[in-house]
Amino acid sequence: MEIRTAVFSNKGQSWVNKILANPSLLALFVLIIFFSFINPHFFTLSNLFNILDLASLLIITSLSLAFVLMMGSIDLSVEGVVGFCGVVASLLVKNFSNSNNFGFFTLAICGAVGAGFGLLSGFILSRLKIPSFMVTLGIGYITTGLGVLITRGNPVVITDWSFRQLSIGKFGFLPFPFILALGLFFIIWLMSERTTFGRYVLAMGGDETIVQDLGVPTSKIKTLVFMIGGLLYGIVGALLTARLGSGDITAPLGFTFDSIGSCVLGGIAITGGVGNIPRALIGVFILTILRNGMVLMRVSPYVQQGIIGVILIFTVALTIDRKKIQIMK
Amino acid sequence: MKKLLSLIIILGIATLSFCAIAQEEPVYLGTAIRSLSNPYHAVWADGATAFAKSLGWDEYNVIQTCEGSSEKQLNDIKALVARSQGNVVFSIDPNQSTDAPAIANELEKSGVYFVTWWNKPDDVSVADYKYWVCHITFDNRASGYNTAKAIFDAIGGSGKVFALQGLLGNSAAIERWEGFEKALTEYPEIELVGWQAADWEKVKAYNHVSNALIANPDIKAVWCANDSMAIGALEALRARELVGKVPVSGVDAIPEMITAIKNGEAVATVASDAFWQGGMGLSIPLAVKQGKIKLEELPENKREWIAQTILITQENIDWYIKNYVEGTPVYDWNDYWGKWVRGIKE
Numbered sequence: 001m002e003i004r005t006a007v008f009s010n011k012g013q014s015w016v017n018k019i020l021a022n023p024s025l026l027a028l029f030v031l032i033i034f035f036s037f038i039n040p041h042f043f044t045l046s047n048l049f050n051i052l053d054l055a056s057l058l059i060i061t062s063l064s065l066a067f068v069l070m071m072g073s074i075d076l077s078v079e080g081v082v083g084f085c086g087v088v089a090s091l092l093v094k095n096f097s098n099s100n101n102f103g104f105f106t107l108a109i110c111g112a113v114g115a116g117f118g119l120l121s122g123f124i125l126s127r128l129k130i131p132s133f134m135v136t137l138g139i140g141y142i143t144t145g146l147g148v149l150i151t152r153g154n155p156v157v158i159t160d161w162s163f164r165q166l167s168i169g170k171f172g173f174l175p176f177p178f179i180l181a182l183g184l185f186f187i188i189w190l191m192s193e194r195t196t197f198g199r200y201v202l203a204m205g206g207d208e209t210i211v212q213d214l215g216v217p218t219s220k221i222k223t224l225v226f227m228i229g230g231l232l233y234g235i236v237g238a239l240l241t242a243r244l245g246s247g248d249i250t251a252p253l254g255f256t257f258d259s260i261g262s263c264v265l266g267g268i269a270i271t272g273g274v275g276n277i278p279r280a281l282i283g284v285f286i287l288t289i290l291r292n293g294m295v296l297m298r299v300s301p302y303v304q305q306g307i308i309g310v311i312l313i314f315t316v317a318l319t320i321d322r323k324k325i326q327i328m329k
Numbered sequence: 330m331k332k333l334l335s336l337i338i339i340l341g342i343a344t345l346s347f348c349a350i351a352q353e354e355p356v357y358l359g360t361a362i363r364s365l366s367n368p369y370h371a372v373w374a375d376g377a378t379a380f381a382k383s384l385g386w387d388e389y390n391v392i393q394t395c396e397g398s399s400e401k402q403l404n405d406i407k408a409l410v411a412r413s414q415g416n417v418v419f420s421i422d423p424n425q426s427t428d429a430p431a432i433a434n435e436l437e438k439s440g441v442y443f444v445t446w447w448n449k450p451d452d453v454s455v456a457d458y459k460y461w462v463c464h465i466t467f468d469n470r471a472s473g474y475n476t477a478k479a480i481f482d483a484i485g486g487s488g489k490v491f492a493l494q495g496l497l498g499n500s501a502a503i504e505r506w507e508g509f510e511k512a513l514t515e516y517p518e519i520e521l522v523g524w525q526a527a528d529w530e531k532v533k534a535y536n537h538v539s540n541a542l543i544a545n546p547d548i549k550a551v552w553c554a555n556d557s558m559a560i561g562a563l564e565a566l567r568a569r570e571l572v573g574k575v576p577v578s579g580v581d582a583i584p585e586m587i588t589a590i591k592n593g594e595a596v597a598t599v600a601s602d603a604f605w606q607g608g609m610g611l612s613i614p615l616a617v618k619q620g621k622i623k624l625e626e627l628p629e630n631k632r633e634w635i636a637q638t639i640l641i642t643q644e645n646i647d648w649y650i651k652n653y654v655e656g657t658p659v660y661d662w663n664d665y666w667g668k669w670v671r672g673i674k675e
Contacts, residue, residue, distance in 0.1 A: 039544070041543050041544045044543070046543060046546075047543045050539055050540065050542075050543050053539065053568070054536050054539055054540075144366070147366070148364075148365055148366040152365065152371050153364070153365045153366045153367050153368050153370065153371035154368045154371060154584060155368070155583075155584075155585055157584070157585055157588065167568075168564075168567065168568040240532070243535070243564060243568075244531055244532070244535070244560070244561065244564050245560075245564055245567075245585075246560075246585060248531065249366055250366055250367060250530070250531075250557075251530075251531050251532055252532065253528075253530050253532070254528075254530065254532070254533065291536065291540070292540045292543075295523070295525060295537060295540035295541060295544070296540065296543060296544045298523050298544075301494070301497065301524070301525050301526040302497060304526075
């Protein structure tokens, strides 16, 4: 009962707060309607599948970030771990550099490698009591460094065409990576809503000391959250390699910003304790549709980044929990 | 007897030290570049190492990577100057244009000869410095112009073209774009249906091209300001089964792009010969330090100059692979001006 109070105490009582509780969904619909009227190419079937394709990898990394942010932590190792797992994937499938041929088994190995780094982050974070910000930044550098060490900066070109179908193949019209992302989304959603683990994560984001006093093993939960995150990054790494046809440590540049940005746009507070998994999905679609629409509209690239920045600040202003931070620095 | 023994020892020591002086005293060879995580700078480092090996100075070869931090670059350079007690020459790819004068002031103070590449503010003149041997860059406008012409010709000089720019505000991005625009004016039948900034990155290029193909499914070619973006564009085309039908072009000559040109999926790229840069960036300041080049006698157009690039197309791809990919060209590190094209200000 205590936990439930902690979770839902942030929901407002007045009608203004009730509307503001999900401005993201509103924003998504406004965007779709706006672009549909402005550009004839936007509201078409081919663009729908295009958007699903472009959103798929970001959905998976954002699922991880959603968990992490709801817990009140942050994960800056996305680029490093995704890049490293991408390099690992490229070295395991048929490629120009060695004679390995693990085929689809590679996806599982990459997931395990990613989960390993997640375990490491979680362990350091909870046992050595170092803020997640620093730990994951460090892990990000370590994984990038390892990737550079293995490849000496050269992308590893893969030749396994069946593996590449994972990212460029389609089931009917639906892109494969999107089907995979949707599957993972439902698993993570179920985990968040229907298990005590998921509820503890949100409660810890609300007020960790209360949860700890109740006898919840917070260290184990933190480690598990980062492990799940790592697993997801590993999968994304393999998919990215399949998409680009090479394992490239620099390929996922910008993934950290996009993942955190998507969660925030979807209405998950960076201060923790507020949010749910579908919000991450909404955020990913806001970001992807915004970029897609701006290209279709031929908005000048000089202002595109700026527009996204402005929208991001507005969203943070709407979602942040000011009760937890008295002074902004 | 004791006196004789001491005399022999003293004589021995004296002879040994004379031998040491007669031999060329090794000089530390410092290479300051961005990172080893991209193929371009990795090959650069290989070139520097090859030059050091040619002199037998492997142990004195130091590669420094700044990973995008201007401050780290300057600090690393200072540290090597201190460690070598000023007995060092540098080949530097400044992290940003504005870093070049700061680095120059530091090395002037210590009397260390050095060469810079790519990035330098236009209003800073190398001739005003006593130890800044030269600043070498490549003609980005020509790269943009030549690859644009190659791709326009590949589609018969007419049709819709989409373009990807690098990081906006980056000098290489601006200049390559100017070259592209110049070519565009010469081909009135070519219609630029849109352009985006993909920040030199594969994934962003993939996304932009995917989106652009929605608005204009009949795009006939994609021009890119570098090869990483060209590869991203190529994969977006592949996912839509357009690869080979819609040609792409880039700049840098990374291995993936060479393969793509060989396979007929891409039509053009430009190589600046990073291996040569790595070696020559050290050879020139070393020659000045050893007195083989008299700095005061160098004309201004050899203090700031543009070096030759290689345009790679379907026509010379086999020659390029044979000479630069499968084999390493033989470089004469004493041929200081072999790739000199013109002074920057000419």
